[in-house]
Amino acid sequence: MAATRNMQPKYRRRRQWAGALAIALVILLVGVTGFVWYQRNVVAVRDYEGAGNGNIVMVRVDAGDSVSSLAPELVDKGVVGSRRAMMSAAEKEQPSLQQGYYPMQEKMSADNALQVLTDDESRRGVVDIPNGLTLDDVTVVGGEPRDGIYSLISKQTCQDEQTCVKPDQLREAVAQTSPEELGVPEWARDAVNARGDDPRRIEGLVAPGVHLFDPTAEPLAIMQDIIGDSVESFEGTGLVDSANKVGLSPYELLTAASLVEREAPAGDFDKVARVILNRLEINQKLEFDSTVNYSISEQEVATTNEDRDRETPWNTYAKEGLPATPIASPGLQAVHAMENPAEGDWLYFVTVDTDGRTVFNRDFDAHEQAIEESANNGVLDSNR
CATH class of the missing domain: 3.30.1490.480 (Endolytic murein transglycosylase)
Incomplete structure (x- = not known):
């Protein structure tokens, strides 16, 4: 009898625990049912009122x-x-x-x-970069000033004064950040490093086209986004493999493409690409006016003797080979032209009329005749 009496409290505790568990399960079931109902009938169809809370x-x-x-x-x-x-x-x-x-x-x-x-x-954070644009603004002799890439990006951020990033802030971010951190591809890092803290050290590495970036981001983050997009665009053309086929490094091909972009009329990109390669092969100076213009404050098609005599890292009248860097952002058509140049032995070309007709020659005397025709048609007139 004593043993039976000792077991009663144990059974009583078990019954109490079972009752508590049953109550807990009921509460849980009610809670889950209520949560599901709330999610389906409130959260799933919830719609706030008004234009927001200001955040x-x-x-x-x-x-x-x-x-x-x-x-x-x-x-x-x-x-x-x-x-x-x-x-x-x-x-x-x-x-x-x-x-x-x-x-x-x-x-x-x-x-x-x-x-x-x-x-x-x-709409914010959208910059559409035209083919052939430079990083810095350009003053055109007898024409309207042309915004550069830094200015176009800045304007997109400055639609809200609280997040406005000035062009000089973008320039400083580029000048003071290592190529690796900027996102410059390995095949361009040595050339970019060689330009020191020049804000134009990434010239040509910003691809034309539409780029998206967070307009509230810091200047460095903005440039990293745009350079990253650009590298993906350029490498997507097969740039690295194609450069080897034409005997150039990827950076040299991009530099040459920038010359095509600035020199070639529509329809003749592949021919101008061939002229560049032919001249490089025989170590003949390129002598492109666009490379002279790159380093002067006021630009136009017709350059002066004084400008052509100036020694700069870009002036191909005063130096052999390609410019030290691209002179603009080449479009994909120009890049494709350098990757797939036309067949020909031409060494010279000149646009001879205002319709863009361009004459290609191997012979220098024939080229001089084409220059005379161009001058007679007013193509080489200067506004200086």
Whole structure:
């Protein structure tokens, strides 16, 4: 009897534990059911009111992005309340999105969020670099000044004075950062290092075309993004392998392509590429006016005898071989021309009329006759 009495408290504790567990399971079940209900009926369809709470969130839109592909990110960043709300707003508008960065706010209504994403005035961090542009601004004799790459990038950041990055800040970031940290590819690092702290040391390594960057980022981060995009673009042409085939290093090919970009008329890129290679093969100076212009403050097609006599790292009248660096950003057409030059023995070329007709010759006397024709047609007139 004593043993039976001693076991009763043990059974009583087990029954109490089982009862507590049952209650806990009921509470858990109710909690899970409530959570699922809340997620399905509140969170899944939640839509905030108004234009946001003032906390800015930068949202990047790439080419091919849609409201559907962006919706999860907008929810994760707290911009909109739910994917369903965003998709419902999109169904009413059927929007087309343009690539760029968009300053949005936390807790925006889906309608307001969509309005920002489709408003071109809200678009930031998009720079479209034309073929043949230089890093620095250019003063054109008798013409309008031309913004350089640094200025174009700066203008995109300065749409908001709080995040405005000046051209000199971009120049300093390039001048004071190692090529490796900038993202300069290995095949260009020695040439970039050779230019010391010159802000133009990366000339030609920024590819023409559209580049996206966070306009609120630091100057160095901006340049790293743009250089990274550019290297991917250039190497995507098969630059490294093609350079070996034509007897140049990848950096030399890019430099030569910049000459093609600045010298060749449309339709003759591959012929000018061949002239460059033919002259390099026989160690004949290139003597391109575009290389003279690169280092002078005021530029035009017709250079002066004084300018051509100046010794600079770029002036191919005063030095043999290619310029020390590219003289502009070559477009992919110019790069392809250097990778696949035309067949020919030409050593000279000159544009002879305002329609862009260009004459190619092997013989220097024939070339001088073409120059005379060009002068008679006013192609070589100077505004100095």
